[in-house]
Amino acid sequence: TQLLEQSPQFLSIQEGENLTVYCNSSSVFSSLQWYRQEPGEGPVLLVTVVTGGEVKKLKRLTFQFGDARKDSSLHITAAQPGDTGLYLCAGLKDTGRRALTFGSGTRLQVQP
Amino acid sequence: GAVVSQHPSWVICKSGTSVKIECRSLDFQATTMFWYRQFPKQSLMLMATSNEGSKATYEQGVEKDKFLINHASLTLSTLTVTSAHPEDSSFYICSARGLQQGAGNTIYFGEGSWLTVV
Numbered sequence: 174t175q176l177l178e179q180s181p182q183f184l185s186i187q188e189g190e191n192l193t194v195y196c197n198s199s200s201v202f203s204s205l206q207w208y209r210q211e212p213g214e215g216p217v218l219l220v221t222v223v224t225g226g227e228v229k230k231l232k233r234l235t236f237q238f239g240d241a242r243k244d245s246s247l248h249i250t251a252a253q254p255g256d257t258g259l260y261l262c263a264g265l266k267d268t269g270r271r272a273l274t275f276g277s278g279t280r281l282q283v284q285p
Numbered sequence: 286g287a288v289v290s291q292h293p294s295w296v297i298c299k300s301g302t303s304v305k306i307e308c309r310s311l312d313f314q315a316t317t318m319f320w321y322r323q324f325p326k327q328s329l330m331l332m333a334t335s336n337e338g339s340k341a342t343y344e345q346g347v348e349k350d351k352f353l354i355n356h357a358s359l360t361l362s363t364l365t366v367t368s369a370h371p372e373d374s375s376f377y378i379c380s381a382r383g384l385q386q387g388a389g390n391t392i393y394f395g396e397g398s399w400l401t402v403v
Contacts, residue, residue, distance in 0.1 A: 208394075215291075215378050215394040216329070261328060265392075272319050273380070273392055278328040 176200060177264055177276035185282040186252055194247045194279045196262035203267040205238055205245045210259040219247075252283045288312055289381050291395035298369055298402055305365045306398045308379030314359035315381035319392070320352075323376040335362050369402040376400075 177198045186192055196205070204223040208216035220229050222238035222245065229236045233256075235248040245262055262276040288311040298304045308318055316337050321329040333349075335341040335356035343349045353365040362381075366373055378397040 206392075213376070213397065213399065215289075215397045217394075218391075221391075263329075271317070271382075272331050272334050274331065275321075275329040280326070 176274045177262055179260075179262060179276040179279045181279060182277065183280045183282075185284065188253055188283055188285050189251050190283075192249050192252060192281070194249075194260055194262075194281075196245045196247075196276050198243050198264060200264070200266070201242050202264035203242070204265045205242070206263045206265070206273065207236055207245070207247055208261045208263060210261060212259075216261055216263075249281075252281075254283045254285045257281055257283050289315075289379065289393045289395040291377075291379055291398045293398060294396060295399035296401070298400070300370055300402055301368055303365055303367045304369055304400060305363055306377055306379075306400070308362045308364070308381065308395055310360045310381045310383075310393070313381075313383045313393075315362075315383060316359065317382040318356055318362040319380045319382075320354060320362070320364050321378045321380070323378060323397075325376075329378060332364075366400065369400070371402045374401045 180195045206221045207219045210216040220236045225240045225242045227238045233250045237246050260279045263273040290309045290311055292307045296304055318335050320332045322332050323329045331344050332347045333341045333343045333354050335354045337356050337359050341354035351367055356362040376397050376399055380392050380394045382392050
């Protein structure tokens with residue numbers, strides 16, 4: 174059972190369209206990260222959110238952390254082919270091993 | 286930013302042999318390193334957490350005698366896949382948590398290592 178569920182699992186859209194990826198959990202996290210991963214490479218950190226309700230923008234990407242720190246969303250405006258990749262959310266807890274727990278992943282394909 | 290390097294980037298080994306993957310933090314000290322495994326088109330699954338100078342903590346279902354982890358220094362952790370089988374073929378990724386103030390508690394990822402067992 175995945176602790177963090179992402180939806181959708183796969184998304185294929187046309188260049189210029191908007192999209193939202195959701196990351197949901199029943200657990201509370203002290204922080205949540207979003208990564209993008211290209212095939213055969215390690216994940217690359219996009220953003221970290223730590224405060225409930227926090228919204229961060231990174232150019233055309235908008236990240237939001239839920240008020241209860243159990244969920245997050247990533248919104249991409251005017252998607253471009255260069256946005257194609259695997260998007261992963263990952264949560265960090267204050268207790269235990271303090272390892273990142275990754276979501277199930279969303280594979281995005283942006284067609285030119 | 287902080288850099289974590291893995292070596293080798295890819296390796297092919299024969300079934301029954303052992304293979305070692307290294308994870309190095311190049312410009313910071315890492316008290317904790319994490320090893321993940323990723324199968325094609327799937328997410329990263331935590332295998333174990335290793336702390337410098339102590340035994341690794343393995344996740345449920347991960348065989349500690351098969352996946353030997355050593356974290357002998359603050360900049361190096363190794364994962365040895367012993368008696369490898371084709372089903373061990375996967376993408377192995379390490380990450381490291383910084384100790385120094387500049388790196389804070391941020392977790393940095395390596396580039397990953399492809400293991401193919403034939």
